[in-house]
Amino acid sequence: MLTDQVAIITGAGRGVGKATALQMAANGACVIVxxxxxxxxxxxxQEIRNQGGSAYAFVGDVTxxxxxxxxxxxxIQQCGQLDxxxxxxxxxxxxxxxxxxxxxxxxxxxIHLIAPFxxxxxxAPYMREAGKKDIENGKTTYRKIVNVSSVAGVMGNVGQANYASAKAGLIGLTKTVxxxxxxxxxxCNAVAFGLIDTRLTQAKEKGETVNGVSIGIPEKVRSMFEQSIPQKRGGTVEEAAAGIFYLSSPLSNYVNGHVLHINGGWYT
Incomplete structure (x- = not known):
């Protein structure tokens, strides 16, 4: 479905980003991981290449x-375009x-708002301007931007004023683009994830950190979250990636400025 297209995915070394990279590569895209x-x-x-796909590594801090x-x-140097x-x-x-x-x-x-901006x-030269040139030449080519937001950016969340504010801002940026x-x-669309099973939502007791900051959710709180979700569980990274894939594919050519909620029915 994505043959001859080129995708950049940030945060693609783990979790949802990795699952997205694998799915896009399996569908023919050349992926910048x-x-x-x-x-x-x-x-x-290496996993993508072992499966016959095309991928290149780019290591760096998005901030x-x-x-x-x-x-x-x-x-552009490696692939000549950006879709x-x-x-x-x-x-x-x-x-x-x-x-x-x-x-x-x-x-x-x-990290959640300024970096995407x-x-x-x-x-812009390879998406907006390229699209403008295509139209002038009588050609229609769709290009896709998907911003990863959160249910916190829509509903707010206790203890996450910073994260919720950034993710809410990202939705505003999405709709403006x-x-x-x-x-x-x-x-340009966004996905708003609820509880997805990644290292950011694992039990805080595991003691993992990012940039020296402890990540995760206390086990007791996580259990309460799960019980408040109609489907009574967190989502898998593959389920989360499927939403990103949809908004990146030709299936969503007439979907624009939308926030796709992927949360098992959990809003508050």
Missing amino acids: SDKDPEPVDEVV AKEFAESIIDFT ILVNNAGYTWDGMIHKMSDEQFQAMLD RLIRAA AREWGPFNVN
């Missing part, structure tokens, strides 16, 4: 000012509002 840590990136690229231009340039951009990279740094530092709040804005802006770039056949 990006993450901060080289080992998981190399493993995903770095030079990241967006660098990965776009790398993609799909998935802004997936992120982590959580929870805390109650009255105890939250400026650094803690800004960190979530940097910079990537979309850097992609859809309006500005829609005339050039660039579809």
Whole structure:
């Protein structure tokens, strides 16, 4: 379904990003697999190539000012075009509002909102302008941007004022890009995940960290979340990736500015 298309996926070394990369590659896309840590990136690229797919590794921190231009340039050098951009990279740094530092709040804005903004802006010549040129030449080519938001960005969440604010902002960015770039056949949509089984939602007692910040959810709280979901479980990374894939595929050519909720029916 994605033959001859090129996709950038950030945060693709693990979890939902990895599952998305594998699914897109299996459907014919050449995938730029990006993450901060080289080992998981190399493993995903090798797995794709072992299955007969096409993939390239790009290691970098999405919050770095030079990241967006660098990965776009790398993609064009390797593949000559850009058809799909998935802004997936992120982590959580929870805390109650009255105890939250400026650094803690800004960190979530940097990775969940500012980084996607910079990537979309850097992609303009190869998505917006390319679409404009196609139209002038009497050709219709759809290009896709998928931003990974969260139920927290729609409903808010206790202990996540920073994360919820960033993810809500990302929805605003998504809808604006859809309006500005829609005339050039660039579809920009978002997915809003609920409880998906990744290292960010695993039991906090496991003690895993990202950027020195403890991640995960206390086991007791996670169990309460699961019971509040109509389907009584968290979603798999493959189920989450399927939503991203849909919004990246020709199946969604007339879907624009939409927020696709993938949460098993859980909203609050």
